[in-house]
Amino acid sequence: MHHLDITGEYIVLNDKKMLNNIGVQVVIAMIIGTIVGIIMGHDAVMFAPLGSLFIHLIKMLVIPLVAVAIISGAASLGNSHAAGKIGVTTLAFFGITSAFAVTLALMMGIIFQPGVGVDLSGVAGMFANTYADKGSLPTFWATILGMIPTNIFHSLNEANILQILVFCLFFGIALSKLEVERRQPLINGINAIVDAMVWMINVVMKFAPIGVFGLMADAIGSFGFSALTVVLKLFVVYVAAILIYGFIGYPIMIKLFSKTSPRKFLSAMKKPQAVALSTASSMATLPVTMETCEEELGVKNSTASFVLPLGATINMSGNAIYYGLVAIFFAQIFNIELGMSAYIAIIVTSTIGAIGQAGVPGPSFLVVAVLLSAGIPIEGLPLLFALDRIFDMIRTALNITGDAACAVIIDSIYDNQEQPIAVQS
Structure with missing residues (x-):
């Protein structure tokens, strides 16, 4: 009996040489893009459409891929006695690791003080207070109600990741409750759609180096190193x-809670991390993360297709670190003494904000909520949003590492539980 790998044949990604080449090409593209941005300055904006084209191609494919992958994963787990436990454990892992991440960020910020002695004279013009209205975190009930779609087609159209996630989980579990002869053809069809979507993403990934070149040239050319030098200490600590x-x-978590070797885990993660750096999107990296977890780390398909799409949506430890450090950075710049209540507010808001951040690239306005929760001025945020692409690429690599770690750990913990239903081939 063989569990079908819903992530497909991996025409591009299973070719180790090709994947290595893509990783090398992405790094070279980042370096060339940075050099071109420095030399051409603002004229480098002419390359921006290359990056935009790449991101648009990814966004075109990501929402349908996530929807069908989550349905498939939920349908596979739905008949297992461990399904509820797996769901709860996965959510607990994401929440706890995000809280630990922001706590680490606060400790690093307090020790290394990235905002002390920063000269803002050269970038004072970038300060603005235009983001104050974007900082409100919804109430508990508003959050719960906001997760439930009233029209799933509208949610798909608006790319509301959390609403899509809730509906697809519910629908996948419902599928698993049907009789085998009725559910199996539909599950086979859903898996075929996933295979086709993955093939399309693999083709798009061939253009990653060109897209990365455009994104880097535009970012460096538009804002230059003058902005980066101001936040250089923050960047290094980050x-x-x-x-x-x-x-x-x-x-350490892999060592303590799974049967997988940490060395093997880190070695396997090089490939998805390279893709995460290039796309700055957990969602776009999802097919590569799934392939790595199943083929190289031995995670069961049913676990990977449930945990990884969920993680790409709500597991953002890298974002949590960013929120925590930015809060410390601006508190130190404006000479604001933070008390224990402010630190707790930062940890809670960062954890909630990280979970609520969709796994696609773009400036994170949730950092506004984090700053407001601790009474820290937000006027300096445009300085960071200008460089958000660079921060985003790095934190995404950590986010997908956390997704994979969760999948490996969950698979080890529930390895001896009843085998879930799976498509056979």
């Missing part, structure tokens, strides 16, 4: 926190 959590934190 990268250090990401590396600590990604290369020490998650491997």
